[in-house]
Amino acid sequence: MPKQFRWSDEIEPHKARTKEIIKQHPEIRTLIGRNPYTALVIVLCVALQLSLAYFLRDVSWWWIFIAAYLIGAFACHTLFVCIHECSHNLIFKNRTLNTISGIVANLPLVFPSSVSFQKYHLKHHSYQGVEALDADMPFRWEARLIDNHVIGKALWLLFYPVFQLLRPLRMTKEISIFDGWTLVNWIVQFSFLAAVIYFGGAKPTIFLVASFFFSIGLHPLGARWIQEHFLTHGEQETKSYYGPLNSVNLNVGFHNEHHDFPSVPWNKLPKIKKMAGAYYDHLGHHTSYTILLFQFLFDRKISIYSRTARSKRGK
Structure with missing residues (x-):
């Protein structure tokens, strides 16, 4: 059972492989670009969540949580992926349009986060595992607090949004946490939430909150955070997921591919x-989020410490 992060003296592992793949497969450059149809996915998922919130306003409470777990969580997770696309400027050429798209996608997600995510996520790509710059990297106190108990890991997943909210605070020397667009994100988000509470009442509001927490928490979808960078396959830092949920999660499981080519x-x-199967077919990967969820919860060899940390920033 690990009691500290795995330490690496190397820079993040993707840049070198990207250069090698491009050298061997220059045709991959043709994949670089944008997909404006992602904006339609945002509109459809926001509409779905609002429609469900409306139709669930008079049902029994247990239906609220069932709908949030089985439907709302998937819609919210897809919206998170859309915000991720916005952070990489992969929907529109115009940066402002991507920011606005992210704010719209943020609406059913209850808490304002899209603009902040745009700021710190690119640091994760450049400085993977560097605690001061990678908001995906757990705190050391976070790993100590959760330890390696089943209940602790379950609570960690359930309240994962809280930990994710705290991590960017350690990056204030590197990025500006608050600016004009952050204020816009907050105003739009809290105005939307106030409207839901005023016109819909408790049940639509709880449905959106539950959908949000399930989408990135104690749910098979929450296993994505384990899949991406936890050390489930030896010392391999990044793992992809090649399973059926990629069809509804916009291929977010192709994580090695994304880190190697974030402009695709x-x-x-x-x-x-x-195109470059020789570089990916031999890598460890996952095919089931449900299996991975239970593996994380019950395998004492996997804990919050099962991550690679580094201080070397590289270039």
Whole structure:
């Protein structure tokens, strides 16, 4: 059972492989671009969540949580992926349009986060595992607090949004946490939430909150956070997921491919693996989020410490 992060003296592992793949497969450059149809996905998912919130306003409470777990969580997770696409400028060429798209996608997600995510997520790509710059990297106190108990890991997943909210605070020396767009995100989000509470009442509001927490928490979808960078396959830092949920999660499971080529939109990520299969077929990967969820909860060899940390920033 690990009691500290695995330490690496190397820079993040993707840049070197990207250069090698491009050298061997220059045709991959043709995949770089944007997918404006992602904006339609945002509109459809926001509309779905609002429609469900409306129709669930008079049902029994247990239906609220069932609908949130079985439907709302998937819609919210897809919206998170859309916000991720916005952070990489992969929907529109215009940066402002991507920011606005992210704010719209944020609406059913209850808490304002899209603008902040745009700021710190790109640091994760450049400085993977560097605690001061990678908001995906757990705190050391976070790993100590959760330890390796089943209940602790379950609570960690359930309240994962809280931990994720705290991590960017350690990056204030590197990025500006608050600016004009952050204020816009907050005003729009809290105005939307106030409207839901005023016109819909408790049940639509709880449905959105429950959908949000399930979408990135104690749910098979929450296993995505384990899949991406936890050390489930030896010392391999990044793992992809090649399972059926990629069809509704916009190929977010193709995580090695995304880190190697972050300028390729979600709909073309499988083509990277097809073109350069020799670089990906031998890598450890996952095919089931449900199996991975239970593996994380019950395997004492996996804890919050099962991550690679580094201080070398590289270039």
